[in-house]
Amino acid sequence: MYPLLSGLSVIEASSFVASPTAGLYCAQFGAEVIRVDQIGGGPDFRRWPVTEANDSLYWENLNRAKKSVALDLGRPEGRELLQELVRATGQFITNFPVEGFLGHSKLAEGRADLITVRVMGWADGTPALDYTVNNSVGYPMLTGAGPEPVNHVLPAWDLLTGAYAAFALLAAIQRRTATGEGGEVRLPLSDVAIGTVANLGGVAEVLYSGANRPRLGNAVYGLFGRDFVTRDGQRTMIVVVTPRQWANLIAALNLGDAIAAIEAERGVSFAKDDGLRxxxxxxxxxLFEKAIVGRDHADLATAFDAGGIVHSAYRTMADAVQDPALVADNPIFGAVENTSGFAYPAAGAFATVPQIERQPPRPAPRNGQHSEEVLSDRLSLSSGEIARLIDVGIVGTTPTGD
Structure with missing residues (x-):
């Protein structure tokens, strides 16, 4: 782990993608992140993809480098223990409902400077998922060529919300350092989604034009960018974002005269104007389809690389994980003993920090693996009291040798 957040402890009570991602990023940069779940695992504990033994590879990777405490949150004593852990620690990440036993005002009764970061669906507290929020802001009606909507498989709003939640936590801590004040940060998926649409000009665009953007398939809106097929059947994406790339693309394909003829016929110049292209x-x-289909992909890739032209062949994820540059030779990956028992490259922190050696990724915890340690360290419970809580089923632990 990077020591940038060393000394920071965070309680996380969450499930699925956004909130666990916030905790994961904090843990990767050195924070002690203590995830608290129901004994036996929360609603995401067996989420696909899973192994034959039903161990979730999804859960295992979103919860690396964290500690695990297991409590019976259906019983008052278990809920009270979680509340006490939050107050004792002072930082809390959750996607539990605004009201209830983990409401910020209730928790702050015993810790006025508590910081809570709460990931939500909609701002009014009603539930939502990435896949439904995405529909609400209109992207599936821009994706594909139509007429039916096309959902993407990447939970982009979850991931953006998780990263924003980690950033918001650190911002709130900085404010508390300056003022002594805690508070609750509420972060709805819906606001991250529509706010991002606005940041990319989408809200202004439809209000200005009075119309929806056309559906373009694999073409890039406002640029010269599209997929093309080479002579040997390889589909590749080409995107031009600078005048130099445009000039080099034309030269690589020997299209100078043909492009000049179009410019003369239409009274335009494509040299410096993305929009005109x-x-x-x-x-x-x-023109480009004809030129590209007459060349093999390897030949084109060499020419494009020499000209600094942005391109990438389409491939499957199974192909991607076999690419040494992406996985085997990529220093973000490392070997670690996974709780699932399946050996595979595990990802650590994505960013590099000068003068700090990159540390290998760490494993995810087993459910309840750190229950006794955390309850002793954070709440100063005696071994006898912890044993009683385990015996009556309030606290869960990982069996010895598991």
């Missing part, structure tokens, strides 16, 4: 794609795409 997009507007006149009806004339440009056929």
């Amino acid at each position: 997009f507007d006149h794609r009806d004339a440009l795409y056929p």
Whole structure:
């Protein structure tokens, strides 16, 4: 782990993607993140993909480098223990409902400077998932070529919300350091989604134009960018974002004269204007299709790389994980003993920090693995009291040798 957040402890009570991602990023940078779950695991504990033994590879990777405390949260004593852990620690990440036993005002009764970061669905507290929020902001009606909507498989709003939640936690801690004040940060998926649409100009665009953006398949809106097929059947994506890339692409494909003819016919110059290349794609795409289908992919890739042209062949995820540059030779990955028992490369922190040696990734905990340690350290419970809580089923632990 990076020691950047060394000394920071966070209680996390959450499930699924966004809230666990916030805890994961904090843990990867050195924070002690204590995840508290129901004994036996929360609702995401067996989420697919799973092994034959029904161990979730999803859960295992979203909870690396964390500690695990297992409590019976259906019973008052278990809930009270979680409340006490939050107060004793002072930092809390959750996606539990606003009201209830983990409401911020209730928790802050015993810890006025408590910071809670609460991931939500909608701002009014009603539930939502990435896949339904995405529909609500309109992206599936822009994806594909139509007429039916196309959902993407990447939970982008969950991941953005998780990263924003980690950032918000650190911002709230900085404010508390300056003022002594705690508080609750509420972060709805819906606001992250529509706010991102606004940041990318989407809200202004539809209000200005009075219309939805056209559906373009694999073409990139406002740029020269699209997928093309080479002579040997490889589909590759090409995107141009600078005048130099445009000039080098034309040279690599020997299309200078043909492009000049279109410019003369239409009274335009494509050299420095992304929008014109997009507007006149009806004339440009056929030229590029013909030139690219006449060359093999390896030949084109060499020419494109030499010219600094952005391109990438389409491949499956199974192909991607066999790429040494992405996985085997990538220093974010390392070997670790996984709780599932399946050996595979595990990801650590994505960022590099000068003068700090990159540490290998750490395993995810087993459910309840750190219950006794945390209750002793954080709440100063005696071994006898912890044993009683285990005996009556309030606290769960990992069996010895598991």
